[in-house]
Amino acid sequence: MPTKTAIVGVGQTDYRFKRTDVTIQELAVEASRKALEHAGMTLADIDAFVIGVAPDALLGINAVDRWIGEALGVAPRPLLRVNTGGTTGAAAAQAGYAHVASGVAQRVLVVAADKVSESPDAQWVLNTAMDPIYEKSVALNAINMCSLQAVRQMDQYHVTEKQLASVAVRSRKNAQINPHAHLRAPISLEDVLASRYVCWPLKLLDCCPRSSGACAVVMASERVVRKEHSRAAWIRGMGATSNTIYMGDKMGPGRDVDHADWDELAMAAARAYRQAGITDPVHEIDVAEIYAPFTCTEIAAVEALGFANKGMGGVMSEQGMFEMGGAVPVNPSGGVLNANPISATALVRIAEAALQVMGDAGDRQVPGAQRAVATGIGGTLQFHTCMVLANDA
Amino acid sequence: MAQRVGVLGAGFTAFAGRRDDVRLEELIFEAAAAALADAGITRADIGTVVMAGADQLDGRSISSMMAAGPAGAYLKDEIRTTSEGTYAAILACLRILSGEYEVALAITWSKTSEGPYDLISNLSYDPFWLRPLAFNDIVESAVVSSSYQSSTTLLAEAAPAVVVKNRSHGSANPRAYLRAPVTREAILASPYIAYPIRKAEVPQPCDGAVALVLASEGRTLEAKRAPVWIQGFGWGTGNYTYGRGVAAELPGLRAAATKAYAMAGVTQPASEIDFAELYDGTPFDELFAYEALGLAPQGGSARSALQGDFLDGGRCPVNVSGGAQSTNLRFAAGMMRIVEAYLQLSGRAGPIQLAAPHQGLAQGGSTYPAQGHAVFVLRNY
Amino acid sequence: MNQKEQTEAPLIHSGEWKIHYDYAVGETATQFFLRLRDQGKIAGKKCPSCQGVLVPPRAFCERCFVQTEEWVDVGPEGTIEAFTIVYEPFDGLPEPPYAVAYVTLDGATTAMANFVRALDLSDPEVAARQLAVGNRVEAVFADAREGAVTDFYYRLM
Numbered sequence: 001m002p003t004k005t006a007i008v009g010v011g012q013t014d015y016r017f018k019r020t021d022v023t024i025q026e027l028a029v030e031a032s033r034k035a036l037e038h039a040g041m042t043l044a045d046i047d048a049f050v051i052g053v054a055p056d057a058l059l060g061i062n063a064v065d066r067w068i069g070e071a072l073g074v075a076p077r078p079l080l081r082v083n084t085g086g087t088t089g090a091a092a093a094q095a096g097y098a099h100v101a102s103g104v105a106q107r108v109l110v111v112a113a114d115k116v117s118e119s120p121d122a123q124w125v126l127n128t129a130m131d132p133i134y135e136k137s138v139a140l141n142a143i144n145m146c147s148l149q150a151v152r153q154m155d156q157y158h159v160t161e162k163q164l165a166s167v168a169v170r171s172r173k174n175a176q177i178n179p180h181a182h183l184r185a186p187i188s189l190e191d192v193l194a195s196r197y198v199c200w201p202l203k204l205l206d207c208c209p210r211s212s213g214a215c216a217v218v219m220a221s222e223r224v225v226r227k228e229h230s231r232a233a234w235i236r237g238m239g240a241t242s243n244t245i246y247m248g249d250k251m252g253p254g255r256d257v258d259h260a261d262w263d264e265l266a267m268a269a270a271r272a273y274r275q276a277g278i279t280d281p282v283h284e285i286d287v288a289e290i291y292a293p294f295t296c297t298e299i300a301a302v303e304a305l306g307f308a309n310k311g312m313g314g315v316m317s318e319q320g321m322f323e324m325g326g327a328v329p330v331n332p333s334g335g336v337l338n339a340n341p342i343s344a345t346a347l348v349r350i351a352e353a354a355l356q357v358m359g360d361a362g363d364r365q366v367p368g369a370q371r372a373v374a375t376g377i378g379g380t381l382q383f384h385t386c387m388v389l390a391n392d393a
Numbered sequence: 394m395a396q397r398v399g400v401l402g403a404g405f406t407a408f409a410g411r412r413d414d415v416r417l418e419e420l421i422f423e424a425a426a427a428a429l430a431d432a433g434i435t436r437a438d439i440g441t442v443v444m445a446g447a448d449q450l451d452g453r454s455i456s457s458m459m460a461a462g463p464a465g466a467y468l469k470d471e472i473r474t475t476s477e478g479t480y481a482a483i484l485a486c487l488r489i490l491s492g493e494y495e496v497a498l499a500i501t502w503s504k505t506s507e508g509p510y511d512l513i514s515n516l517s518y519d520p521f522w523l524r525p526l527a528f529n530d531i532v533e534s535a536v537v538s539s540s541y542q543s544s545t546t547l548l549a550e551a552a553p554a555v556v557v558k559n560r561s562h563g564s565a566n567p568r569a570y571l572r573a574p575v576t577r578e579a580i581l582a583s584p585y586i587a588y589p590i591r592k593a594e595v596p597q598p599c600d601g602a603v604a605l606v607l608a609s610e611g612r613t614l615e616a617k618r619a620p621v622w623i624q625g626f627g628w629g630t631g632n633y634t635y636g637r638g639v640a641a642e643l644p645g646l647r648a649a650a651t652k653a654y655a656m657a658g659v660t661q662p663a664s665e666i667d668f669a670e671l672y673d674g675t676p677f678d679e680l681f682a683y684e685a686l687g688l689a690p691q692g693g694s695a696r697s698a699l700q701g702d703f704l705d706g707g708r709c710p711v712n713v714s715g716g717a718q719s720t721n722l723r724f725a726a727g728m729m730r731i732v733e734a735y736l737q738l739s740g741r742a743g744p745i746q747l748a749a750p751h752q753g754l755a756q757g758g759s760t761y762p763a764q765g766h767a768v769f770v771l772r773n774y
Numbered sequence: 775m776n777q778k779e780q781t782e783a784p785l786i787h788s789g790e791w792k793i794h795y796d797y798a799v800g801e802t803a804t805q806f807f808l809r810l811r812d813q814g815k816i817a818g819k820k821c822p823s824c825q826g827v828l829v830p831p832r833a834f835c836e837r838c839f840v841q842t843e844e845w846v847d848v849g850p851e852g853t854i855e856a857f858t859i860v861y862e863p864f865d866g867l868p869e870p871p872y873a874v875a876y877v878t879l880d881g882a883t884t885a886m887a888n889f890v891r892a893l894d895l896s897d898p899e900v901a902a903r904q905l906a907v908g909n910r911v912e913a914v915f916a917d918a919r920e921g922a923v924t925d926f927y928y929r930l931m
């Protein structure tokens with residue numbers, strides 16, 4: 001039997017474009033210290049460390065985990081780094097879970113940090129993630145690969161630019177009550193629709209910012225939680241599904257999964273839901289933190305998570321289903337559209353979901369939240385993660 | 394530990410200085426397909442794919458994007474660590490023991506012929522303190538060596554002996570990349586590249602990929618082949634900068650070994666371990682590991698080495714495969730150590746098969762900066 | 775040092791990564807590029823198991839996990855599966871605007887990305903309508919070809 005595992009501490013820095021006052025080491029320490037404080041622990045209590053940092057080139061340091069580890073006083077303890085692109089933070093959390101659930105560690109610190117503003121342009125770096133032989137020279141990057149998804153959603157499901165805009169407006173409204181969020185100025189539907197095209201059909205306000213910041217969570221075994229903690233966010237289910245890097249394989253007649261959809265997330269969610277005993281997500285999930293860096297991606301995600309039928313995500317967004325107070329509040333934090341510290345972003349989703357079920361989400365708390373789902377997305381929309389957290393074991 | 398992880402099979406590619414006949418992804422597929430075939434299973438049997446790869450070495454940002462498909466992860470669970478090749482095995486073991494997955498493919502690769510390895514190694518250091526001092530893995534290994542507290546005269550004598558031993562072992566191993574033995578004289582005639590490390594003590598690198606199929610205890614017992622177990626494993630981290638303790642004592646490796654031995658119930662490694670496959674990117678790495686792993690007494694590594702304790706036929710043969718000195722897969726070198734140890738315990742090591750070994754040790758590469766170490770205790774009973 | 779002694783904003787140290795790679799394209803992609811360069815033809819590889827014709831060609835099928843063997847010429851005409859028009863400049867990437875489309879070339883079961891040229895992109899809505907999913911394009915080959923993806927581009931028919 002796996003050891004039951006919970007998140008008992010969450011720490012986040014504020015997310016800002018630049019943090020020239022600190023190094024990446026200090027940024028990671030800032031979030032770690034907050035998480036340990038929230039968990040009522042010190043660094044000496046930690047058995048093992050997991051560090052999530054996505055592409056080396058964004059920070060300009062290859063083995064940055066070791067440098068961060070020095071600041072955390074890791075030696076001689078175990079340290080493992082995870083890098084799976086956008087899903088890095090979630091993959092780090094899944095790795096942290098494996099440490100505890102296997103019985104190998106009792107208390108694990110998972111931390112992820114990024115200073116995206118220190119590289120000239122994230123999209124140039126993300127272009128180097130494309131196939132260097134077949135696709136890099138066609139100027140693909142993270143923004144236009146999502147545009148490709150939006151184009152297919154529009155073609156197949158008649159998703160409209162207005163539906164996309166509704167995601168941006170709602171997210172920004174929520175960001176205003178999250179002190180950590182990077183973008184917090186109010187925006188209207190008209191503002192989104194009038195913003196300039198970046199990669200058609202995505203406009204500036206359909207896109208996330210580039211942020212600097214760090215997030216950390218402390219995980220503990222059931223034995224530790226029962227002895228030392230009055231509240232915890234239990235990890236009740238998780239899944240991850242990878243697909244090919246080649247987006248073209250998800251478009252031609254030979255496709256298993258369509259680039260318009262996130263069937264991979266649906267597979268990961270099916271596993272997580274099964275483990276958590278969830279059969280009716282709309283009624284059993286109280287809040288969702290979805291990794292949606294572009295408006296179109298949230299529409300694919302709410303469908304994959306079972307909150308809306310395929311093709312209906314945009315309509316339901318427009319109708320208010322995902323507002324605070326709606327059937328399933330999505331991204332009370334303001335989501336990725338308003339803060340994207342790339343390496344940490346997927347961990348932020350888990351951290352925010354944990355805060356919700358612990359009742360520690362402050363002004364953005366969904367009243368009485370007992371079950372939350374957090375997702376991650378990475379690669380060419382090819383990596384998907386899902387985790388269900390609950391206030392009971 | 395109530396449960397343990399079994400090894401169902403291993404796969405690796407042909408090794409060559411340059412594998413220009415394949416792009417990186419095809420190299421990865423070659424190892425993954427070989428491992429599945431060796432384990433007698435198909436991709437459908439795999440629950441999770443755990444990869445280890447490093448972006449800059451691979452020349453691809455987030456290189457797992459390209460690697461996931463060829464590693465067998467199409468529409469499957471997959472995760473990637475960048476720490477070092479054997480960390481894929483660590484994470485796969487954790488995932489299996491957590492009960493999440495029954496069968497895992499752990500895979501890593503190294504195709505450093507395509508990029509400037511020394512520069513990339515230097516870029517692994519922080520931009521303010523060590524990178525400007527031209528640090529890289531060899532320089533750090535040399536700095537670590539300088540901190541050794543026992544006789545450095547003996548150490549200097551033992552270093553070429555380790556290379557001669559491993560290259561001699563490798564000459565009998567059909568899987569090794571370098572098959573020609575070297576002489577002590579040739580090593581001593583080669584210049585220092587970073588004192589006390591000589592040019593002939595750093596092996597020529599090769600391209601290749603290495604994979605293991607790991608499984609839960611229950612699933613392993615269902616397999617036809619006699620089981621080989623990962624009875625214990627541990628990993629640890631050294632200091633990033635030196636000044637706290639003695640670097641050559643390899644605190645990260647000691648912590649890793651302590652954990653692995655405790656899990657496996659090993660209390661007297663020098664007598665309980667039949668053989669070991671250790672990281673030997675330089676002979677000093679191997680020498681310091683003897684002590685950190687308890688295979689030689691404190692301060693006794695050089696003497697043990699010089700009296701032949703670690704030769705094939707000695708008290709505890711080390712790197713009968715030839716080690717990284719014969720097959721320098723760099724990022725994947727440690728994973729090949731696990732594979733060689735597995736083949737020994739499986740009785741399938743071919744011409745280098747030891748007589749009836751029961752318990753062996755495999756060590757993951759000492760990756761710089763800060764020396765990440767992993768230790769595996771494998772057993773066939 | 776007194777904490778108040780800092781009188782300037784935190785320092786920034788500039789650095790640049792210049793890492794040169796020689797990517798081995800391997801035997802499969804080599805054949806593809808040579809055929810493209812020397813004959814102006816686009817070829818895919820067929821999976822013996824699922825019969826998928828993979829374009830660009832892969833040495834193995836990720837789904838069936840077997841090696842591909844047979845070469846099949848595809849195109850030069852095809853159908854747009856997805857596209858975007860880039861209006862924002864990105865460091866190190868081409869000057870906007872430019873259009874990129876995934877196209878299933880006739881005979882292929884997967885779509886391949888390339889630039890769409892010879893199209894006025896000044897009005898996003900007009901250009902987007904012309905590039906709609908399902909519209910037909912043809913591959914146009916450069917006169918001087920070097921054995922790279924950019925040896926051809928797509929043009930609306």
Ligand SMILES: [Zn+2]
Pocket residue numbers: 821822823824825826835836837838839
């Ligand atoms: Zn196939």
